[in-house]
Amino acid sequence: MNTRRMDLADLEMVLDWARDEGWNPGVTDAPAFHAADPEGFFLAHVDGKPAAAISVVNHDADHAFLGLYICRPEFRGQGHGLALWNAGLAHAGGRSVSLDGVPDQQANYARSGFVKTGQTIRYKGFAPSSGMSGARVASTRDIAGLIAADRQAVGHARPSFAAEWFRTSASRQTVLLNDHSAPPAFTTFRKCWDGIKIGPLHAHHPDQAIALLKARPEGFEEGPLYVDVPMHSKPLEELLIAHGFETVFETARMVKGTAAAQAPPPYYSVACLELG
Numbered sequence: 001m002n003t004r005r006m007d008l009a010d011l012e013m014v015l016d017w018a019r020d021e022g023w024n025p026g027v028t029d030a031p032a033f034h035a036a037d038p039e040g041f042f043l044a045h046v047d048g049k050p051a052a053a054i055s056v057v058n059h060d061a062d063h064a065f066l067g068l069y070i071c072r073p074e075f076r077g078q079g080h081g082l083a084l085w086n087a088g089l090a091h092a093g094g095r096s097v098s099l100d101g102v103p104d105q106q107a108n109y110a111r112s113g114f115v116k117t118g119q120t121i122r123y124k125g126f127a128p129s130s131g132m133s134g135a136r137v138a139s140t141r142d143i144a145g146l147i148a149a150d151r152q153a154v155g156h157a158r159p160s161f162a163a164e165w166f167r168t169s170a171s172r173q174t175v176l177l178n179d180h181s182a183p184p185a186f187t188t189f190r191k192c193w194d195g196i197k198i199g200p201l202h203a204h205h206p207d208q209a210i211a212l213l214k215a216r217p218e219g220f221e222e223g224p225l226y227v228d229v230p231m232h233s234k235p236l237e238e239l240l241i242a243h244g245f246e247t248v249f250e251t252a253r254m255v256k257g258t259a260a261a262q263a264p265p266p267y268y269s270v271a272c273l274e275l276g
Contacts, residue, residue: 001044001045001046001051001080001083001084002044002045002046003042003043003044003045003083003084003087004042004043004045005038005039005041005042005043006034006041006042006043006053008030008031008034010041010043010050010053011030011033011034011041012030013050014041014043014053014068014070015029015030015033015068017053017070017072018068018070018274019193021070023273024192024193024194024195024197024226025192025193025274026171026172026190026191026192026197026272027171027191027192027193028169028170028171028172028191029190029272029274031164032161032164032165032172033055033057033161033274033275035160035161035163035164036057036059036158036160036161036164036275037057037058037059037160037161039058039091040055040056040057040058040064040088040091041053041054041055041057041068042054042055042056042084042087042088042091044080044083044084046075046078046080050072051071051072051075051080052070052071052072052075052080052081052084053068053069053070053084054066054067054068054069054070054084054085054087054088055067055068055069055088055274055275056088056089056091056092056097057161057275058091058092058093058095059156059157059158059160059161059275059276060156060157060158061095062095062096062156062258063095063096063098063155063156063158063260064091064092064095064096064097064098065097065098065099065275065276066088066089066092066097066098066099067099067100067273067274067275067276068274069081069084069085069088069099071084085112089112095257096255096256096257096258096259096260097114097255097256097257098253098254098255098256098259098260098276099114099253099254099255100120100251100252100253100254100273100276101114101251101252101254102251103250103251103252106252106254109254110254112256113256114254114255114256115254115255115256116252116253116254117253117254117255117259118230118231118232118252118253119230119231119250119251119252119253120228120229120230120231120250120251120252120253120270120273121228121229121231121237121247121249121250122226122227122228122229122247122248122249122250123226123227123229123237123240123241123245123246123247123248124195124224124225124226124245124246124248125224125225125227125240125243125244125245125246126224126225126244127210127213127214127225127243128214129214129215129216129221130211130214130215131215131216132175132215132217132218133215134177134178134179134211134215135175135176135177135178135211135212135215136175136176136178137168137173137174137175137176137217138166138168138173138174138175138176138186139168140167142166142174142176142184143163143166143167145183145184146162146166146174146184146186147159147162147163147166148183149183149184149186149202150162150200150271152183152263152264153200153202153262153263153264153265153268154260154262154264154276155259155260155261155262155263156260158275158276161271161275165188165271166188170219171190171191172188172189172190172191173188173189173217173220174186174187174188174189175187175188175189175212175215175217177208177211177212177215179208181204181208183202183265184202185202185203185204185208185211185212186201186202186212187199187200187201187202187203187212187213187215187269188200188201188271189216189217189220190272191220192226194223194224195223195224195225195226196216196220196223196224196225196226197225197226197227197228197272198212198213198225198226198227198269199227199228199269199270199271199272200268200269200270200271201213201227201236201267201268201269202264202265202267202268203236203265203266203267203268204265204266204267205266205267206235206239206267208267209235209236209239209267210239210243213225213227213243225245226248227240227245227269228269228270228272228273229268229269229270230253230264230268230269230270232262232264232268233264233266233267233268233269235266235267236266236267236268236269239267251273
């Protein structure tokens with residue numbers, strides 16, 4: 001087995017693998033993911049064929065996030081995934097490493113020293129679009145404030161990822177309410193292969209959360225909404241259930257090392273399960 005770092009084209013391929021696995025990534029996630037840490041994406045080849053992948057993105061000097069751990073079906077059960085896992089974790093150095101693990105892999109992660117610290121539940125539903133009344137798409141002058149709000153919510157800095165995530169593109173747009181709240185109430189709409197994912201969502205009371213769910217920008221009106229809600233965001237969970245959203249998927253947040261001191265707003269969803 002030969003392991004090397006991915007370039008952007010490799011990452012596009014691996015995200016296609018994720019789509020095949022039913023993970024429903026965003027249609028143009030690769031540039032934002034790669035910008036977070038270009039050295040943090042690893043691809044294993046077996047007999048010249050791409051076989052397995054992992055990302056261990058170093059967000060700052062103390063925190064990393066593990067994701068995109070995929071082995072192609074024809075190469076499973078041969079030890080390739082474990083070798084790649086070890087190579088990826090070596091990139092984190094002495095940092096704490098977090099991940100969102102599916103139920104059938106949590107025991108394996110625990111054997112590698114990861115401890116469950118929470119749970120994230122994905123909700124699927126529909127919120128009728130109200131357009132951009134009372135809201136606006138973020139501009140470049142908003143980016144610094146959005147990065148600061150993201151840092152407080154996740155408990156550590158990840159400026160490279162956040163700056164790219166909040167930048168407006170055809171498939172991902174961040175919307176802020178025009179209510180002058182401080183910190184701002186906002187969410188990011190992300191076109192996926194099925195529907196739209198919402199994340200992160202930052203709101204301080206239920207009216208803001210509902211307004212954000214309905215504030216779809218132009219070109220984002222079609223399809224279901226998916227929201228990844230961590231267990232400490234019970235107000236958002238209850239709000240979504242009350243509006244007909246249903247559970248479709250869950251993961252456990254697991255950490256090897258010291259968990260970040262998160263301080264999210266009451267109504268909060270994570271940016272993405274791949275990078276936290």
